[in-house]
Amino acid sequence: MKLDEDQSLIKEILKGDKRAFEKLMKKYNRRIYNFIYRMIRDEESSKELTQEFFIKIYTVIYKYNFQYKFSTWAYRICYNQVIDHIRKNQVKIDSLDAKDIKQKQILDHTGTQIKDGYHNLEKEEIKSIVWKVVDTIPVKYRELILLRYLQGLKYDEIADFTGLPVGTVKNRIFKAKEILKMEMLKNEMFKQ
Template identity: 35%
Template structure:
């Protein structure tokens, strides 16, 4: 483990809130990205990221210092996101109209790189399509696809985050990729 992280965790376990703030600053973007890619809604992802850090802080005594901190933290974020998806109402989907907006939906909030207007439009449509198709995968496949391809984690790290065997991760990545390929085949 990184000596800086180890030092910060020791301080947090002694009640140092400033040290925890440093940990939050180090990991907030990665945690938010995991949550966002899992649930697809910026506000919900922000809430889930905050809940992740709250849970990490209140359960810091359970963290085993011989394990990688980021893995432990990403597991909390992934589990909270999966729990959210299980409880989610159908009206929370990305293509659901935002009340009082004359047909606007959450797809319009997906970021893209600015280029020529045509390129921007095509890229935005592709991002929306891919995010939508990822959001349609069952949570067990969605979580490994997000962690593997969007967070660029190794199979071993994903195995630790999800607390499943590495062979199961491999299988889920393969099946999730195949499911995505089938869903996207008419676009390519």
């Protein structure tokens, strides 16, 4: 069986190589932290949960099945951990006040020139604004957007994680994109 990069690292970790674990952690740290942070939106808790996640991964790594992708296995652990945290702490994860985002991030750009159908904004700026708008959408849509685009999961994998039917996952992601497009249009980031 041919091992991918992550799996080779896991083999080394199982042999007791702590540098291999450090490498694996460095690779996933940003995505895991960002997923947790965007779900619970609390810096301190996100930091603690990310730390707990990596400690958990290390302690259960011997249970990892080499037939599956490590990322999917790890993201599932992360997702369950976040959901548990939300349940236990009854974290308020409903959408941010959209007005804040509009005022602070979007309205700053309304004076820009229209060019080729879009405002003349750098892609990086649009990216940053879209992702800030993601934080404002209801959690039932946001979590699916995060699983799909931040963790790069397929529809069936998301369905498996969340326990929702694949059709519902697809519909909610479509709905989330409609909401995002509407928000961008409302703030004249996209042209009608």
